[in-house]
Amino acid sequence: MATQSADFQTLSRRYTADKGFRAFIQKGMSGYYKKRDLNKANFQDWQGARDLAAEIKYEAINHLDKYLLEFEAKITARGAKVFWAQNAESARDYILKVAEENNVRSIIKSKTMTSEEIHLNDALEKRGFGVFESDLGEYIVQLRKEPPFHLVFPAMHLTRGQISDLFQKELGSEPTDEPEKLTMIARAVMRRKYCEADMGISGTNFAVAETGMISITENEGNARLTTSLPKIHVALLGIEKVLPKLEDLSLFLPMLATAGAGQTMTCYNTMYAGPRQPGEPDGPEQLHIVLLDNRRTELLADAEQRDSLGCIRCGACLNVCPIFKNVGGYSYGTTYGGPIGSVITPHLRGLKNWKHLSAASSLCGACTEACPVKIDLHHHLLQNRRNGAKSSPNPLEKVSFGGFSLLMGHPALYRLASGLGRIFQPLQGLVNGTILDPLRAWTGSRKFPTLAPQSFQEQWKKDRGGKK
Amino acid sequence: MTGGRAIILGRIREALRNNPAPRPHTSHSQSEAAADHNGHAQREWLPKVGETLPERIDLFAKISEGLTTEFHRVPTMSAARDLLTKLAAESGWKKIGSHSHHDVDALLEGVELPIVRTEKGYAIDNLESCDAGITGCDVLVAQTGGIMVSVESAGGRALSVLPPHHVVIARTSQMVPDLTAAFEHVKQKYGKQFPSFLSFITGPSRTGDIERILVLGAHGPKRLTVILLDS
Numbered sequence: 244m245a246t247q248s249a250d251f252q253t254l255s256r257r258y259t260a261d262k263g264f265r266a267f268i269q270k271g272m273s274g275y276y277k278k279r280d281l282n283k284a285n286f287q288d289w290q291g292a293r294d295l296a297a298e299i300k301y302e303a304i305n306h307l308d309k310y311l312l313e314f315e316a317k318i319t320a321r322g323a324k325v326f327w328a329q330n331a332e333s334a335r336d337y338i339l340k341v342a343e344e345n346n347v348r349s350i351i352k353s354k355t356m357t358s359e360e361i362h363l364n365d366a367l368e369k370r371g372f373g374v375f376e377s378d379l380g381e382y383i384v385q386l387r388k389e390p391p392f393h394l395v396f397p398a399m400h401l402t403r404g405q406i407s408d409l410f411q412k413e414l415g416s417e418p419t420d421e422p423e424k425l426t427m428i429a430r431a432v433m434r435r436k437y438c439e440a441d442m443g444i445s446g447t448n449f450a451v452a453e454t455g456m457i458s459i460t461e462n463e464g465n466a467r468l469t470t471s472l473p474k475i476h477v478a479l480l481g482i483e484k485v486l487p488k489l490e491d492l493s494l495f496l497p498m499l500a501t502a503g504a505g506q507t508m509t510c511y512n513t514m515y516a517g518p519r520q521p522g523e524p525d526g527p528e529q530l531h532i533v534l535l536d537n538r539r540t541e542l543l544a545d546a547e548q549r550d551s552l553g554c555i556r557c558g559a560c561l562n563v564c565p566i567f568k569n570v571g572g573y574s575y576g577t578t579y580g581g582p583i584g585s586v587i588t589p590h591l592r593g594l595k596n597w598k599h600l601s602a603a604s605s606l607c608g609a610c611t612e613a614c615p616v617k618i619d620l621h622h623h624l625l626q627n628r629r630n631g632a633k634s635s636p637n638p639l640e641k642v643s644f645g646g647f648s649l650l651m652g653h654p655a656l657y658r659l660a661s662g663l664g665r666i667f668q669p670l671q672g673l674v675n676g677t678i679l680d681p682l683r684a685w686t687g688s689r690k691f692p693t694l695a696p697q698s699f700q701e702q703w704k705k706d707r708g709g710k711k
Numbered sequence: 712m713t714g715g716r717a718i719i720l721g722r723i724r725e726a727l728r729n730n731p732a733p734r735p736h737t738s739h740s741q742s743e744a745a746a747d748h749n750g751h752a753q754r755e756w757l758p759k760v761g762e763t764l765p766e767r768i769d770l771f772a773k774i775s776e777g778l779t780t781e782f783h784r785v786p787t788m789s790a791a792r793d794l795l796t797k798l799a800a801e802s803g804w805k806k807i808g809s810h811s812h813h814d815v816d817a818l819l820e821g822v823e824l825p826i827v828r829t830e831k832g833y834a835i836d837n838l839e840s841c842d843a844g845i846t847g848c849d850v851l852v853a854q855t856g857g858i859m860v861s862v863e864s865a866g867g868r869a870l871s872v873l874p875p876h877h878v879v880i881a882r883t884s885q886m887v888p889d890l891t892a893a894f895e896h897v898k899q900k901y902g903k904q905f906p907s908f909l910s911f912i913t914g915p916s917r918t919g920d921i922e923r924i925l926v927l928g929a930h931g932p933k934r935l936t937v938i939l940l941d942s
Contacts, residue, residue: 271922271923272923274923275923285758286756286757286758287755287756287757287758287759288755288756289756291755291756292753292756292757294735294737295752295753295756297735297737298735298737300735301732301734301735304732305727305731305732306727307723307727308720308723308724308727311720311723312720321905321907326712326714327714327715327716327718327719327720328714328715329714329715329718329719333714333715336712337712337714340712377930378920379918379920379921379929379930380918380920383920383921396919396920396923397920398920398921399920399922399923401921402922403921403922406921422921422922422924422926423926425921426918426920426921426926426928426929427928430928430929430930433930434839434930437930438835438836438839454905456905456909462916462917462918462919462929463916463917463918463929463930463931464872464916464929464930464931464932465929465930465931467868467869467872467910467931468869468872468873468930468931470868471867471868471869471872471873471908472835472869472873482719482723489894489897489898490751490753490891490894490895492890492894493753493757493889493890493891493893493894494753494756494757496890496911497757497758497855497890504919506913507758507774507855507856507913508855508856508857508911508913509913510912510913510914510915510916510917510931511872511910511911511912511913511916511931512910512911512913513908513909513910513911514908514909514910515907515908516905516906516907516908516909517907518907519907520862520906520907523862523867523906523907523908524810524829524830524831524832524833524862524866524867525829525832525833525867525868525869526862526867526868526907526908534714534719536715536719536722540719540722540723540725540726541726543722543723543726543727544722544725544726544730546730546731546732546733547732547733549732550732550735617735617736617737619736
């Protein structure tokens with residue numbers, strides 16, 4: 244068994260056994276559900292908006308070369324540099340090079356999952372750069388040396404007490420149980436960092452081909468400061484994030500806010516068309532766009548699952564997923580958790596080690612229903628199961644299903660087997676769930692249904708359904 | 712350092728060649744809509760906005776309340792000045808940030824406080840220590856309670872986010888129904904010479920990162936005041 248799969252089992256067992264933790268996550272989500280539903284109801288037709296969003300993404304993803312080239316030409320004409328990075332290493336190397344050539348010392352970052360994907364912080368720190376995550380949740384998990392727990396809510400797994408302890412230990416602050424005070428402590432620390440940093444690194448929510456802009460969505464204002472004060476701005480951009488037209492944002496910005504955080508609009512939605520232009524009073528002298536493939540083109544080549552490149556990373560599928568809510572964000576061991584992560588990770592990091600993720604689903608379809616761009620998530624999980632079984636068949640599974648079809652296809656054998664089952668089930672009961680139990684894989688965590696003392700056929704033979 | 716431009720483009724084209732993806736399942740027949748949609752299709756689905764200006768102003772005011780944006784409607788510039796003087800006194804402002812802008816200049820007439828002006832460049836620490844940033848805006852968006860600012864209308868990128876209180880002056884003629892109209896306005900106003908920065912500000916800075924509890928003033932302004940002047 245691959246270690247990733249074993250780790251998933253160990254961690255998910257640990258998290259699901261922790262009832263307090265599960266209740267804490269559920270409580271955190273409950274406010275989101277209410278606000279999300281209120282905002283959805285405010286749309287004239289949320290389903291219509293989803294349809295249109297899916298159509299726009301379909302157009303963009305299926306003409307990706309055209310829109311990327313248009314975006315590149317437009318933003319380059321405004322003085323930005325676009326670097327096409329095939330993989331994580333090439334993206335990291337480019338950013339290191341920019342930092343070194345410009346004698347950067349201190350780097351401020353706003354929230355970007357793409358930088359988690361390419362493990363950028365480690366690379367920068369190893370080279371001696373000070374790197375500070377400015378988003379409150381990201382800053383908290385950075386101080387704890389943890390990855391983000393959730394795409395949108397990175398520190399949702401921590402209580403205010405834990406955060407207060409962390410700030411006392413790392414920042415020497417006074418203990419407090421008020422989220423407001425804790426936020427102000429981080430605000431004060433970060434204020435200095437913005438003013439001192441020579442490089443700001445951000446992610447990108449959308450790129451607009453028509454006008455050559457990148458759009459960044461946030462609530463705290465940290466991304467705006469990160470992209471205003473330092474002299475260099477580096478924006479990471481997955482190749483799939485391009486939209487054809489500027490007006491497309493008037494659909495995607497409110498949908499991202501509604502699906503992601505239950506808001507009408509997030510606090511700041513900012514469009515950048517290049518670095519500071521002549522005559523402008525502030526803003527970075529340089530804007531570098533790092534356009535990242537990192538196997539997204541593998542996903543693009545899979546026509547069946549291509550729509551998953553339309554993901555806007557709102558996290559809505561995580562928030563409704565019965566698996567995510569119980570196993571939490573860390574069990575997955577992936578950059579992108581929850582249903583969307585389980586769909587795309589096997590493509591981005593290899594089916595062999597990550598195919599187990601598609602089993603972490605009840606196939607209930609809540610994710611597909613929640614997705615604002617209508618990615619067919621639960622069917623993709625099913626397809627990943629099929630692909631996994633095809634690429635590395637499990638001999639035991641093959642034998643079991645062979646046996647099953649033999650039994651089901653031959654009534655005499657079926658009767659024999661159920662008869663034997665009735666004889667042996669009481670014996671199995673003696674060792675149920677223990678190491679001696681041949682059915683342990685199943686009975687270790689579930690009850691095996693008791694076989695009826697008489698089969699339906701036997702009963703029918705005896706009294707013809709009560710007519711006799 | 713050379714990037715993988717040709718390789719990535721090659722991989723994209725290879726992935727898409729003769730390999731069509733199934734169209735999304737949609738309940739509405741919009742299959743042609745996206746291919747050459749005029750950018751207005753979304754108006755059918757997005758939250759409704761009233762037809763008249765008073766309805767739009769009411770909607771903006773209502774959403775502002777939910778966002779804790781402090782919204783004031785004033786009949787004249789002199790009433791706007793009185794309001795600003797009151798705000799300054801109540802909050803104990805010692806220094807403010809501002810920029811060259813027709814309405815902002817008029818609003819600040821007679822203000823005795825030291826003013827850091829951003830249009831010609833500024834020292835970051837000097838702006839950071841201001842108690843408020845006073846700016847204009849491009850448009851107000853009724854549908855979302857949003858304020859669209861740009862380099863030109865808000866004195867650069869930082870003035871509207873670095874000081875802890877952002878005060879915006881706008882006229883009723885700047886009220887547009889929705890985001891689509893805001894983008895149309897931007898295209899008309901700037902043609903192809905867009906400013907490098909455009910932002911929709913929707914309420915004061917906020918976070919819910921600690922136990923999903925709302926806290927205002929995460930990194931940007933804790934307070935956002937909109938003064939709407941009858942045109």
